[in-house]
Amino acid sequence: MSGQGGADQGYRIVSILISGLLVYGGLGWLLDRWLGTSWFMPIGLVLGVALGVYLVVVKFGRSQ
Amino acid sequence: MIPLLIPMEGESHWPPGVDSFDSRPLFPELGPDYYWLNNHLAQAVIGAILVIVFWLWVARNQKVVPxxxxxxxxxxxxxxxxxxxxxxxxxxxRKYLPYLVGLFSFILVNNLFGEFFLFMFPTFSKIGYAYGLALCTFILYNAAGIRKYGFGNYMKRMTLPAGVPLGLAWLIIPLEFISNFIARPFTLALRLFANLFAGHLVIMVFVVGGGMLLTMTEPANGFPVPLLNAAGAVSFIFSFAIFALELLVGALQAYIFTVLTAQYVSSAIAEEH
Structure with missing residues (x-):
């Protein structure tokens, strides 16, 4: 697909993983602040990492 | 010699910090309304002119045997x-080549400004300039995608990759949206800015600090003068290694920015695979 030695794909994958953490971790943090709880953020972080990994597999896993 | 190398630095500016990156208005006598006309804007414009002149110059009078x-x-x-x-x-x-060539040479020239006399300041260590470039790329890849697929279709392609079951779609859509429309331009800008900011700061520490140590005339912190001066000389010598590193970083960042721009355009207009 590309002849860049994979560096550009690597950047895209890293940005997907990070945005998974940020989006769902951030959502959990907001919920925690709003409801005064403290367990939404850890759940959000785990969910975000899992979804990020899943998304990487879906987008890049089978194009090789 | 030191004020010549880094015009903004003086004895009062030690240690170099974020305020070493402040712009100076070119015409302070015109009042705050014209403060936007500052030295860094001028150097960005000069960079753009250099790029235009260079490509016009090499494209003129083309011959079969170059x-x-x-x-x-x-x-x-x-x-x-x-x-x-x-x-x-x-x-x-072909359609995107002029933008990519212009982008690469503009970033490269502005990064090299950080290592050469006259400016001694990489333009993109001011984050606003990096945001501006990232905005151009953001507009380009979205416009390319929207023109090819139409707005609705493009948004669907960019937020829901093929092969995701519907049950997971509501979790994936916000994630893809943030990743493609917010994380992309910001990481693009921040990567460029942070590399040049950090590099320039290190250079200033080595050069300004080395200069201060070299010109010390009385003991400081219990260290004798010859030791301080020797440390200053070593710091100056090592600053050349840092300059070389910064040349590499500047070229590499220009390359990465251009590659990622092409990559984003390519993913916006990609066929199903």
């Missing part, structure tokens, strides 16, 4: 065309 000038121009152009545009964008790379 001379030295034309060879240089064609070599640089081919490098960008073959190793970035054609590799990543495939068969319709």
């Amino acid at each position: 001379g030295k000038k034309q060879f240089l121009g064609e070599y640089l152009y081919n490098l960008l065309r073959n190793s970035i545009a054609r590799d990543i964008l495939g068969h319709d790379y």
Whole structure:
């Protein structure tokens, strides 16, 4: 697909993983602040990492 | 010698910090309304003019058998065309090539400003300039995608990759949206800005600090003068290694920014695979 030695794909994958953490971790943090709880953020972080990994597999896993 | 190398630095500016990156208005006597007309804006404009003049100069008087000038121009152009545009964008790379060539040379020239006299300041260590470039790329890849697929179809393609079951879609859509429309331009800008900011700060510490140590005339912190001066000399010598590193970083960041721009355009207009 590309002849860049994979560096550009690597950047895209890293940005997907990070945005998974940020989006769902951030959502959990907001919920925690709003409801005064403290367990939404850890759940959000785990969910975000899992979804990020899943998304990487879906987008890049089978194009090789 | 030190004020010549880094015009903004004086004895009062030690240690170098964020305020060493402040712009100076070119015409302070005109009042705050014209403060936007500052030295860094001028250097960005000069960078743009240099890029335009360079490409016009090498493109003029083209001959079948290239001379030295034309060879240089064609070599640089081919490098960008073959190793970035054609590799990543495939068969319709031609439309995006002018932007990619302009982008690469503009970033490269502005990064090299950080290592050469006259400016001694990389323009993109001011984050606003990096945001501006990222905004151009953001508009380009979204416009390319919307023109090819239409707005609704494009948004669907960019937020829901093929192969995701519907049950997971509501979790994936916000994630893809943030990743493609917010994380992309910000990481693009921050990567460029942070690399140049950090590099320039290190250079200032080495050069300004080395200069201070070299000109010490009385003991400080219990260290004798000869030791301080020797440390200053060593710091100056090592600053050349840092300069070389910064040349590499500047070129590398220009390359990465261009490659990622091409990559984003390519993913916006990609066929299903």
